[in-house]
Amino acid sequence: MGVMAQLLDAQTETAFFAQLARLTEQRAPTGVRVLLSSVMGKDGAALQLTVLEAVQHSYGECIRLEWEMTHVFTLNETGTLTWQHKGEIVVGLGNIQRELRCNRLINRVLEHLPNP
Numbered sequence: 258m259g260v261m262a263q264l265l266d267a268q269t270e271t272a273f274f275a276q277l278a279r280l281t282e283q284r285a286p287t288g289v290r291v292l293l294s295s296v297m298g299k300d301g302a303a304l305q306l307t308v309l310e311a312v313q314h315s316y317g318e319c320i321r322l323e324w325e326m327t328h329v330f331t332l333n334e335t336g337t338l339t340w341q342h343k344g345e346i347v348v349g350l351g352n353i354q355r356e357l358r359c360n361r362l363i364n365r366v367l368e369h370l371p372n373p
Contacts, residue, residue: 260276260280261357263276264276264277264354264357265354265357265358267350267354269350270332270336270337270338270349270350271332271336273338273350273353273354274304274306274330274332274338277306277330278293278304278306280306281293281306288310288311289308289309289310289311290308290309290310290324291306291307291308291309292306292307292309293305293306293307294307296331298331298333300333300334300335300337301333301334301335302333302334303331303332303333303334304331304332305329305330305331305332306329306330306331307326307328307329307330308326308327308328308329309324309325309326309327310324310325310327311323311324311325312324312325327342327343328340328341328342329341329342330353337349338350338353339353340353340356
């Protein structure tokens with residue numbers, strides 16, 4: 258079973274996040290970084306998985322690559338799972354799984370990783 262199928266098949270927020278966190282052990286596609294951290298938020302302690310994408314910016318005659326945060330998955334201490342992307346916040350396992358089916362960047366990241 259591929260990574261995406263495992264995420265879509267997860268039955269709990271914790272199982273989903275644990276599977277997602279395993280991606281930090283794999284080599285991401287060129288131009289993508291996956292970071293795992295612990296953070297303190299308004300709802301207390303949380304685990305956070307951040308996807309950064311290298312984006313090209315032009316400054317006059319100069320071209321520069323910068324890392325932009327494109328996706329943030331958070332599992333807080335109460336078990337609430339959220340996904341922030343494109344200025345949207347998606348809350349809850351079922352809602353996130355529905356959205357994942359449509360998101361091309363995350364699909365590109367997951368497609369190119371070996372099964373953990």
